[in-house]
Structures are given as C-alpha cells and as structure tokens.
Amino acid sequence: MSTLMHRETGRPGRSAFLRESSEEIRSSEDANAMLFVRLRDFHELRARIGYDAGDALSALIADGIEEILRPGDSGYRLGDGEFAVFLGRLLSDNHALLAAGRLQRMLRDEIRLEGRHWPLDAAIGLAHSSGSSTDPELLLRQADRASQRALATRMPLERYVAPHPHEDIPKDALREAILGNRMQVWLQPIWDLRQRKMIGVESLARWLDGTYGLVSPGDFVPLAERTGLIGDFTRWCLNATLRHTFELRKLRPDVHVGINFSPRLFVEDDIVEQVHGALAIWNVPHDAVMLEVTEGETMQNPERSAMMLTRFHDSGIAVALDDFGMGHSSFDYLRRYPVSALKIDQGFVRDIGQSERARQLVRSMVDLARNLGITSIAEGVEDASTLHVLEGMGCDRVQGYHISRPQPADALLASLGKD
Ligand code: C2E
C-alpha cells in the first residue's frame, strides 16, 4: 500500500497524490470517491494554541487519517486544517460513508496532544467518481464544494450535487431567496502583517438553495445586477452583515468589516443616507466599515461614482478599490476617488511564487499604495511562501485561504467567543 500523507503542503506532493489517484481510477473497475475534510474552526484553534502546537496537531491528524486508509486509498494534507482522502476500489456507495464516519469519530475521539484530548469537528464533502467525473482534480473540486456546503448546512457530511447552470436559475428563485432571508453572510478574516492579528473581515454572500445547491456570488450577483435585484440584495447584505459586525465588535472592538458594494446602487439618490441609517440601527460606527468597489463597475458613470464615494468618505466610511490592477485605467480611479485601500487582485498575488514579473507588479502596487498613504491588501494568499514574499515587500494586510477561508458568520463568531 502506498499512502501519500504529506506533512508539508507543496505542489510535488499534490501532483503525486493526484497522479496516484488517477492511476487507481484507471486500473480498477470499481467505483472511487474523494473526501474533502475541512476542520471547523481550525485557524482560530491554531491562533489560540500557537503555530507549533497547531502543526503538531496537524501531524497527529495526518497519522490518524493514515491509519484509516486501506490499500488503494491515499491521503494528502491540502493546507491548514484541510485534508483530501481518495478512496479507491469501493464495492458500494456505503463504503465511502463508512470511511467518512470513521474519520469523524477518529477526529472527535482520538486526537491527543500532550495528554490532552482535542475533540475536532470536520465538515466533510464527498464526491463519487461514477459517471463522467473520473478526473481526480475535478473530484477534489467537487468534494471541496460539498464540504463548503457542509459548512453552510452545519451537517457533518454533504455529498456533491451538480449545480444548475446559473443561466437556468429563474429570477423569482433569487428574489424569494433574498426577500425570504435565505441568503447567508460568510466572513473571511483579513490580517494585519505588522500587528500579526486579525484586523478586519470581508463579508461574502452565499446562497444555499434546496434545488440549486450552494450558489456562489460569482453566479448570482451578476444575475441580481441583470434583473434589477441588486438593490434588494445589497440592502439585505448590508443589514445582515452589520448585525454580525455588532456582535463581532463585542469580541474584537477594533475589527472593521469590508462590504462589497455594487456601484449600480449609486443611481439611488439617498443611498448614502440608507447606509447611514443601517449603521445607526445596528449601532456600528462609520469607521468600522470599508466599502469595496471594483474599478470596472464604477465606469458606468464615473462622475456620479466619484460624488457618491466622496460623500461616503467624508462621512467616515472608508472606500477600497477591489480587484486592483485588473481594470483599464486604475490610475485614473486613484485620481478621481477618495480611496483608503487597494485590494490587489488575487490573479497577481497567486503567481508571485513562480513569476518574477508578477512579483514586480505586486511590489509596484504595494509601493504605489505606500506612496499615496493608503493601505495595501493582498487577496488570494494561499500559502506560506506567498505570505513571506508579501511581508518582505511591506504589504500592509493579507487575506486568503492560507490565513483563513471564508466561513459562516455564526461559526466565526462562535470560534472567537471561545478565546
Ligand atoms: P471579491 O470581492 O474579490 O471576493 C474575494 C473572493 O475570493 C471570494 O469569492 C473569496 O471566497 C475568494 N477567496 C478568498 N481567499 C481566496 C484564496 O486564497 N484563493 C482563492 N482562489 N480564492 C479566495 P466569493 O465569495 O465566491 O465571491 C466572489 C465575488 O462575488 C466577490 O469577489 C465579490 O465581487 C462578489 N460578492 C461576494 N459577496 C458579495 C456581496 O455581498 N455583494 C456584492 N455586491 N458582491 C459580492
């Protein structure tokens, strides 16, 4: 039996895991499955107990998983608190469920560090290779989606269900979800690199639907914009986010919240007053909020966007340029708009480990922010080496899977409350 439980994350390990899974799929007639095992609250736990203890815990989990594997199985540590388990040669569907159940029990009952029992809770996603999905990378992505769904539903395990193509989602379903309060606010921590602590969160919407599954904002926000629902959606999001922000600031008084704000709302004359009203209702101070706007969207009417953003800024609400670097006239926006932060697009950040050019571009953006006296925030930080490079450049803040994935607001609050 060959197991691949790598202690370190890294591309060679990942590709070996996928290659081994792929060989297993091709060589056996039986069904296969992939589990995506995501420990709930792991990042907060690690922040609490320290990185060394966190690493020791991860190694114990890796050992525990390795013990559960059978011939034909393999496992891989994807990142902090995240593991992939490939299950080969399954004689029936139930075998994957049994393996997932064993994993859950092992994590809950058997992890002991320095004499202390650590009951861990995992959100497991399951994807089967039957049918068209025989590519292990695709299986892993499907299991990842299912695990995110398990986070949203708070179930121990969810199976992957193929999403509906979003073009097929009727406008009425989206309207009902918004008005019926069936959207969720997820929060992703933002870290300050100098203070080495969480300084903010970004609010990211999720739509969990009985028919359409977990629909990502990349799919439904454009639909909301096309169908005129973006106003109702943004108002819902604003209120739901501020409600959580009020609770969050009881635990972390200096944390601010980033809210994605579609400039399409700037057509409403009283939009600034609407935001002020919501802040007053939820008792959240103006300086606790940063509105994130993308360059492209503000293009529709730059004069009006400038006027509205200035009114927000003058009332103490910060404005961040989101996805910075991807637009066509980024410098012009910096001239026109009262911007307090640049969020460097993850497309640039992702490549800084491999590409000297990407590294120089990100460095220039960090320098640009510094020269303008505004905050640089790098998005999409997926590994320690990227974090290291950004630190060396003097980048102010970071956000990404390496620090923490987005998670349901209630879950983040609960884990912070335990500190
Ligand atoms: P965004 O504002 O650029 O948000 C960052 C996206 O990157 C999020 O996707 C987040 O989950 C993802 N992300 C964070 N860290 C990493 C990482 O390390 N690696 C990778 N590959 N991805 C990472 P998400 O939540 O699917 O949101 C997609 C977009 O939808 C957002 O992009 C934003 O433009 C929009 N959106 C999300 N929530 C809202 C909302 O409440 N209102 C509006 N108007 N738009 C929203």
Ligand code: CA
């Ligand atoms: Ca954003």
Ligand code: CA
């Ligand atoms: Ca962004």
